[in-house]
Each structure stands twice: as structure tokens, then as C-alpha cells.
Amino acid sequence: MTPGARVQAAIDCLDRILAGDPAEKVLTGWARGARYAGSKDRAAVRDHVYDVLRQKRACAALGGGEGARALMIGLIRLQRADPAAVFTGKGHAPSVLTAEELRTGQDAPPPQPELPDWLLPQLEARYGGDLATALAPLARRANVFLRVNLRKADRQGAMAALAEEEIPAEPAELAPTALKVTAGARRISQSRAYREGLVELQDAASQAAMETLPLRDGMTVLDYCAGGGGKTLALAGRARATYYAHDANPQRMRDLPARSARAGVTVRQLATEELAGQGPYDLVLCDVPCSGSGTWARDPDAKWRLTPERLAALNTIQDEILDAAAALVAEGGLLAYTTCSLLAVENEGRIAAFLARHPDWTCCFSRQWHLYDGGDGFFVAHLIR
Numbered sequence: 001m002t003p004g005a006r007v008q009a010a011i012d013c014l015d016r017i018l019a020g021d022p023a024e025k026v027l028t029g030w031a032r033g034a035r036y037a038g039s040k041d042r043a044a045v046r047d048h049v050y051d052v053l054r055q056k057r058a059c060a061a062l063g064g065g066e067g068a069r070a071l072m073i074g075l076i077r078l079q080r081a082d083p084a085a086v087f088t089g090k091g092h093a094p095s096v097l098t099a100e101e102l103r104t105g106q107d108a109p110p111p112q113p114e115l116p117d118w119l120l121p122q123l124e125a126r127y128g129g130d131l132a133t134a135l136a137p138l139a140r141r142a143n144v145f146l147r148v149n150l151r152k153a154d155r156q157g158a159m160a161a162l163a164e165e166e167i168p169a170e171p172a173e174l175a176p177t178a179l180k181v182t183a184g185a186r187r188i189s190q191s192r193a194y195r196e197g198l199v200e201l202q203d204a205a206s207q208a209a210m211e212t213l214p215l216r217d218g219m220t221v222l223d224y225c226a227g228g229g230g231k232t233l234a235l236a237g238r239a240r241a242t243y244y245a246h247d248a249n250p251q252r253m254r255d256l257p258a259r260s261a262r263a264g265v266t267v268r269q270l271a272t273e274e275l276a277g278q279g280p281y282d283l284v285l286c287d288v289p290c291s292g293s294g295t296w297a298r299d300p301d302a303k304w305r306l307t308p309e310r311l312a313a314l315n316t317i318q319d320e321i322l323d324a325a326a327a328l329v330a331e332g333g334l335l336a337y338t339t340c341s342l343l344a345v346e347n348e349g350r351i352a353a354f355l356a357r358h359p360d361w362t363c364c365f366s367r368q369w370h371l372y373d374g375g376d377g378f379f380v381a382h383l384i385r
């Protein structure tokens with residue numbers, strides 16, 4: 001595909017996303033239908049779409065409108081290129097810029113935070129005058145991090161294995177197991193280091209949060225919201241405990257057997273009705289469903305979809321999960337709560353609400369990772385009875 005054809009394909013995808021379809025579904029559907037598109041074309045179209053969604057406000061200001069075509073014009077200007085070079089009308093490129101489109105963007109307003117307005121007061125309360133700096137990483141592509149599986153390799157060994165396949169990576173400060181991939185990220189899942197379980201894809205702040213959890217050989221650990229099992233595997237890499245995984249939607253755990261086999265660890269999946277029978281557990285981790293606001297650089301579509309109603313519904317689910325999980329913690333055990341969110345209402349707010357409902361519990365540790373720490377936004381709290 002020519003650069004112009006890629007831009008037109010991105011405009012077509014953005015049209016559907018703006019009409020309400022999820023970005024990931026639209027891009028996957030487009031790629032399936034576009035047999036002529038090679039892997040570089042698919043990557044370029046995906047990058048255009050996600051770059052627009054990360055900076056939709058700046059693109060609209062520079063492109064003179066909120067439609068898909070205007071947003072793409074704005075993105076090209078934001079990247080300090082000339083849209084006229086791509087909007088040629090030749091082949092499959094978008095049609096030539098109109099006089100109006102040529103005029104737009106000259107007197108663009110100052111940049112606005114790239115978030116829905118209703119969320120700003122919550123984040124201003126957290127970051128005050130530093131809001132723009134704190135949220136700036138949301139406008140950029142996120143770093144790709146790997147977690148070294150200490151059962152199979154150390155950081156140096158994993159870096160050497162990745163280097164053999166021209167995937168350079170360097171130690172990341174946030175966690176002792178974290179590597180930052182500096183090139184070739186799209187080839188990770190085909191690499192030997194990945195296929196043989198030396199490394200897993202996992203954000204560095206998420207790894208750092210798992211590092212805070214005290215583990216010892218022989219204890220029982222329940223990952224109550226296991227999903228794909230990323231957190232279970234991070235814990236299982238550290239100690240020879242007995243690991244159980246549970247999720248309200250067991251389908252979410254379908255990849256866990258293959259992932260744990262690759263990692264060389266054993267994780268037993270439990271249905272909800274089996275939880276009490278196998279418990280109580282020394283450590284129960286609740287990696288609850290959340291807004292994902294700490295991951296919006298990776299998934300910018302999500303920030304424009306979140307509504308106050310959805311956030312309130314998530315808070316209810318978060319409370320219900322903590323209440324149910326607390327009942328499964330052994331005497332002297334630890335209840336851990338994590339989100340990949342920057343919003344206090346999902347983090348400190350849920351812990352305060354839990355402590356108000358359960359006066360016999362106390363929070364003995366909590367930490368918020370911010371985007372300026374280098375990874376995703378992430379929160380962890382340790383609760384004891």
C-alpha cells in the first residue's frame with residue numbers, strides 16, 4: 001500500500017470508531033478484509049488510528065474538525081508533515097485538500113488534556129498544577145516491557161536470548177525482573193525467548209506491584225480475578241507456592257494452561273463454587289476490573305468510551321470483589337488489591353470504603369505508580385485483618 005492508501009484506510013477505520021465501534025474490532029475486521037495489506041501496512045494503519053485516538057483533541061484542533069478525515073489531517077500536521085503530500089487523490093490516497101482544509105489549523109487553540117472533560121477534576125485533585133506533565137505520557141506510544149521469568153532465566157540471560165533474535169532490550173528500573181524493549185517489539189511473540197518461557201509481556205509497574213507482595217515457598221495463593229493470568233505467573237516466578245486462579249468469566253483464563261506450561265509453573269484453576277473448599281488462602285490477590293486509566297497510552301480508545309455511569313458500576317464491582325475475597329483470606333493472611341488506574345475513586349477510595357465496611361481490617365501498605373514513573377499507572381494496597 002502507498003502512504004496515501006494507508007492514510008485512507010485509517011480514515012475508513014476511524015469513521016467506524018467514531019460511529020461507536022471498538023477500535024480493536026474495527027482494525028481486526030479491516031485487516032481480515034484487506035488481503036492486499038502486508039504486515040507493515042497493517043502496522044502503519046494501526047499506528048495512524050491509535051496515534052489519532054491518543055491525541056484526538058490536538059488532531060481536531062490542527063485538522064479543523066472532529067471527523068475522521070480532519071483528524072488524520074491534524075495528525076499529519078502534529079507530526080510536522082504536510083498533509084497535501086499524502087492527500088493527493090491518486091490511486092487509493094484521500095482526495096486533495098479543499099481550500100477550507102488548507103486554511104484550518106493555522107490558529108489552533110492551546111493543547112488541551114487528552115481526556116474527556118468530566119474526568120479532569122478527579123485528576124486535577126491528584127496532580128494539581130502538574131496535571132499536564134503527569135498526563136503527557138498518555139499522548140505518546142507506551143514502552144513495551146517484558147518480565148523475565150526467574151524460573152528459567154535471569155535478566156542478562158533473557159537479554160542475550162532476545163539479542164540473538166535482534167530484539168534489543170535493557171533493564172528497566174521499575175522492577176528487578178523488568179526489561180524495556182527498544183526495538184523489534186512486534187516480533188516478541190515469535191521469538192525463542194518468549195516461546196520457551198524466558199520472558200512474558202508485562203508492564204513494568206505491574207511487575208513492581210507484584211514485587212511488593214510477600215511470598216514464601218509453601219504458601220497458598222489465590223488470584224481471584226486471574227483473567228489471562230499475567231499476575232499469577234509473575235507471582236509464580238518468584239516462589240514455590242501453591243497457585244490457584246479464578247475468574248468470574250472462566251473463558252478469560254483460557255490461555256493460562258499454555259502460558260503456565262511455557263513458564264514452567266503449575267497453576268490450578270478454580271470455579272467460583274470451589275473457592276471456599278480449597279481455602280482459606282495465605283494471599284488473595286484482587287486485580288479488579290477498572291477503568292484502565294493507567295493504560296490509556298496503550299489503549300486510547302478506552303478513555304473516550306468511559307462514562308461516569310460505567311465508572312460508578314466499576315466501583316460497585318470493585319467493592320463486591322473485595323468483600324467476597326476478604327472472606328477467603330486465612331488468619332494472618334494478606335488481601336491485596338490492585339488496579340491499572342490513576343483515579344483515586346478506584347484506588348484509595350475503594351480501600352477507604354472497604355475499611356469503613358470492615359473495621360476489623362487495616363491497610364498496611366499502598367502505592368500508586370504514575371505515568372511519569374515510566375510504566376503504566378498502577379495501584380496496590382495490602383490489607384490485613
Ligand SMILES: C[S@@+](CC[C@H](N)C(=O)[O-])C[C@H]1O[C@@H](n2cnc3c(N)ncnc32)[C@H](O)[C@@H]1O
Pocket residue numbers: 224225226227228229230231232246247248249252287288289290317320321
Ligand atoms: C483487570 S482484569 C484481570 C487481569 C489479570 N489479572 C492479568 O494480570 O492478566 C479483571 C478480571 O476480573 C474478572 N472479574 C470481573 N468481575 C469479577 C468478579 N466479580 N469476580 C472475579 N473476577 C471478576 C474479569 O473477568 C477480568 O478477567
